[in-house]
Amino acid sequence: MPSFNIWIYSLVSVLIVSLVSLAGVFTLSLKYNKLKKILIYLVSFAAGALLAGAFLHLLPELIEEYGFSLGISSLILLGIVLFFILEKIICWHHYHMPMGKGHNHSVSYMILVGDGLHNLLDGLIIGASYLISVPTGIAATIAVALHEIPQEIGDFGVLLHSGFSKAKALAFNFISSLTAFIGLILALVLTNYIGNIQFFILPIAVGGFIYIAGSDLIPELNKHPNVKSSILELISFLSGILIMASLLFFE
Numbered sequence: 001m002p003s004f005n006i007w008i009y010s011l012v013s014v015l016i017v018s019l020v021s022l023a024g025v026f027t028l029s030l031k032y033n034k035l036k037k038i039l040i041y042l043v044s045f046a047a048g049a050l051l052a053g054a055f056l057h058l059l060p061e062l063i064e065e066y067g068f069s070l071g072i073s074s075l076i077l078l079g080i081v082l083f084f085i086l087e088k089i090i091c092w093h094h095y096h097m098p099m100g101k102g103h104n105h106s107v108s109y110m111i112l113v114g115d116g117l118h119n120l121l122d123g124l125i126i127g128a129s130y131l132i133s134v135p136t137g138i139a140a141t142i143a144v145a146l147h148e149i150p151q152e153i154g155d156f157g158v159l160l161h162s163g164f165s166k167a168k169a170l171a172f173n174f175i176s177s178l179t180a181f182i183g184l185i186l187a188l189v190l191t192n193y194i195g196n197i198q199f200f201i202l203p204i205a206v207g208g209f210i211y212i213a214g215s216d217l218i219p220e221l222n223k224h225p226n227v228k229s230s231i232l233e234l235i236s237f238l239s240g241i242l243i244m245a246s247l248l249f250f251e
Helices: 004-027 032-066 070-089 105-132 134-161 166-177 179-190 197-221 227-250
Strands: none
Touching: 004 105, 004 134, 004 166, 004 179, 032 070, 032 105, 032 134, 032 197, 032 227, 070 105, 070 197, 105 134, 105 166, 105 179, 105 197, 134 166, 134 197, 134 227, 166 179, 179 197, 197 227
């Protein structure tokens, strides 16, 4: 059974990640072109953080705890496949850049449903990470939160362009983010019935982090061939890796 400390750390972490859904409000005073420039560097930073979170934190902890086996590598591959399927079936797409007008409410609600499921998975990942150790949980939380910032800003822009009021867009985004608590509770409660549930969840999380960074985030960076922009994107990407790497000194 998870300790009281694990519950507190996990709940606070998910609350922080959920509050990221309100990040869109800070962009209201920014013009489109300026926001677009800022977002691409946030996307680059998040890509580096996700990959570093997968390869420097989650995967090493799994190997140290359970050894590297065909089971773990198969679950990582399963994670990549599952995230691919989710994106195809639910039309789940991370709108990291503000979109032009033309989206209707049905598309916006589909985005919210997809984000709700995505946030549920985030909660599962954070809960399972804390079951390994507190430092691993903190690292997973930071990686998830850094990825959420550009995603939530992008989604906020889509909702506004679809006709949602600012208050309604923020409210719906926040409500969608609360499904992370469901995922967290599932992870921490199910561990009482399924031994070492983190062994099954975290490899899938590694696959998910790799898929999101490689399929959703990095392709956005390849759309900007400008030399200066590319250099700044590389710096942002490496900064995301370094931030996650620096957490290793606190473990």
